[in-house]
Amino acid sequence: MIEFTLWDIVRNLLLALRWTVALSAIAFIGGGLVGGLLLTLRLGLGNGTRRAIGWYVQLFQGTPLLMQLFLAYFGLALLGLEVSAWTAAALALTLYTSAYLVEIWRGCVDAVPKGQWEAARSLAMSFGEQLRHVILPQAVKLAIAPTVGFLVQVIKGTALASVIGFIELTKAGSMIANASFKPFLVFGCVALLYFALCFPISLYAQHLEGKLHAR
């Protein structure tokens, strides 16, 4: 029987933390790209697209992330693809993130006064130019704080990937807890590591929001 010292536990958890960070980064960047694409489509195309994207958002916000992970895992397998927990988790978390980000960013674009669109159009700017030179610079300022805040949700969301067998912080914690018979200590450490990762980001988001309101 192997004895686990506190350092053994922390060291193994820290090694697993890499995968939590990697998965969060993939989901956040991928979700940002898909979300940006959806937002552009929503602004550029008609009411049909708007409604379709509304349903997309409702679908991801109205169902558990855990179910989305299971569906990605078994759905990809159904298509005959060789799926690893990596692929399924990255896909589900990317789509999940995109649904939230498109909704956050839509609110920011809507907050830019309508007169700005009209003024840009009256300067004979094309749709792309209106967006790039007039609307986005203003919307991005509003969007930064809630987007950073949402990163915390993404990091916490990656913990669910443990359920489909992706070995990140939570899964490593479960395995070490089973092997060491010290669940209180191990899950306490797991929680503290998540806290160490998320709390600074939360504080930074609050700080950004404070700056925005102060202006």
Added chain:
Amino acid sequence: MISFDFMAVLAEWPLLLKGLAWTLGLTLIATPLGLIIATLGAWSRASGPVWLRRVLGAYVELLRNTPFIVQLFFVFFGLPALGVKLSPEAASLIAMTLNLGAYGTEILRAGIQATPRGQWEAAQSLALSPVQVFLRVVLPPAFQRVWPAMTSQIIIVMLGSAVCGQISTEELSYAANLIQSRNFRAFEAFIIATLCYLALSIAARHLLMWAGPRFIFGRRSS
């Protein structure tokens, strides 16, 4: 060619119904308990002693910056080491309640902060006790102001309860897992469970937006 067999899953409807009942039941109990914690927490953060504010601040930040699944595992696997043995259902309920309590405290605090100071003072000058001032003057408009955010949070907790199946609480996602282990129709089972969750969250939003003004913060004419 991919073929679907949803009937094989629907044939297990008693399991699905039981899962739905557990998900609903856990949410129905955790919601009022969480709102009570939120109310006590928000009151203490607004007018409690400094040490209590610090403790509550730590509670709120700790719960908001760690994943629900880790909180659940800590309660279910971790606490027995301290001699607190819990059934899966009790552990799920405790984790859900504490989670909603933490988010609710923060949401309600924002609502209370938006109450003009003059209203506290006006109520005090009418010789109302501090508890009366809080319950009758400060709390109702605060709840009214933040009710949409609180509704979203309650729904997030309900959807989050899908994780409770991992410690063998027999809620909806557990039922879906059980069904797919019997008939190997995994995709269909999870599609149906997901649609059930979607229906639950839409229904819950309508119900809460309807119930809030009637039972929680009331029309304050009487």
